[in-house]
Amino acid sequence: MGWGFCKRLVAMLPILLVGGCGMLSFFGDDENGWRVQAEKRCLATGAVRANAYVQALSPINGRGACGVGNPFLVQASLRGDVWLDPGATLDCNMTAALDQWLAQAVQPAAYRHFGAPVIGAKVLGSYSCRSRNGQKGAKISEHAFANAIDIASFMLAGGRWVSLKPGWRGDADEQAFWREIHAAACERFFTVLGPNADSFHQDHLHLDLARHSRDGKYRYCK
Numbered sequence: 012m013g014w015g016f017c018k019r020l021v022a023m024l025p026i027l028l029v030g031g032c033g034m035l036s037f038f039g040d041d042e043n044g045w046r047v048q049a050e051k052r053c054l055a056t057g058a059v060r061a062n063a064y065v066q067a068l069s070p071i072n073g074r075g076a077c078g079v080g081n082p083f084l085v086q087a088s089l090r091g092d093v094w095l096d097p098g099a100t101l102d103c104n105m106t107a108a109l110d111q112w113l114a115q116a117v118q119p120a121a122y123r124h125f126g127a128p129v130i131g132a133k134v135l136g137s138y139s140c141r142s143r144n145g146q147k148g149a150k151i152s153e154h155a156f157a158n159a160i161d162i163a164s165f166m167l168a169g170g171r172w173v174s175l176k177p178g179w180r181g182d183a184d185e186q187a188f189w190r191e192i193h194a195a196a197c198e199r200f201f202t203v204l205g206p207n208a209d210s211f212h213q214d215h216l217h218l219d220l221a222r223h224s225r226d227g228k229y230r231y232c233k
């Protein structure tokens with residue numbers, strides 16, 4: 012091995028480094044690969060079907076990476092039992108996960124702590140082509156793929172509103188209700204952000220189905 016070979020190796024280093032980083036970012040940003048697959052699987056299960064309250068929309072092709080192939084406009088979850096205000100634009104998996112969380116966690120908690128079911132929810136955000144927390148230069152938000160929803164409050168049958176702010180630090184029943192449904196969300200969504208997360212999440216729960224690890228099992232819950 013002579014000096015010439017060594018020089019050639021040194022000359023190749025930048026190419027190897029750039030190539031290596033390119034591979035890293037390929038795996039890190041392989042957004043559409045897993046998103047498209049996850050959406051296909053969800054649609055095939057029939058977990059979400061259009062009805063009077065859930066309308067299939069045309070594909071959304073937003074700026075840059077933003078968009079979703081098969082969005083739904085969800086005016087109400089649980090076949091009309093829980094209206095959303097405003098209606099949320101969500102993908103198939105989010106629509107199904109929201110239904111499950113409402114049916115299996117939110118309704119039982121509402122009965123337990125308030126003696127009444129939830130009949131509506133105030134939505135602060137669903138599909139939106141933007142970065143995380145709307146911060147310039149931040150990573151693209153799951154909202155940009157219709158893979159996230161922000162919920163601020165619930166209306167109970169009878170008309171009472173329960174809101175994350177001030178409920179999270181409110182009376183005993185409200186505190187218990189919000190902590191219970193927050194914990195239950197952590198079992199069904201992959202990102203759950205509430206008042207303990209940061210200053211952006213004092214008045215709403217952010218729920219999404221992001222893929223944080225390659226096996227898709229890691230959950231971020233705060």
Ligand SMILES: [Zn+2]
Binds near residue numbers: 161216217
């Ligand atoms: Zn959010």
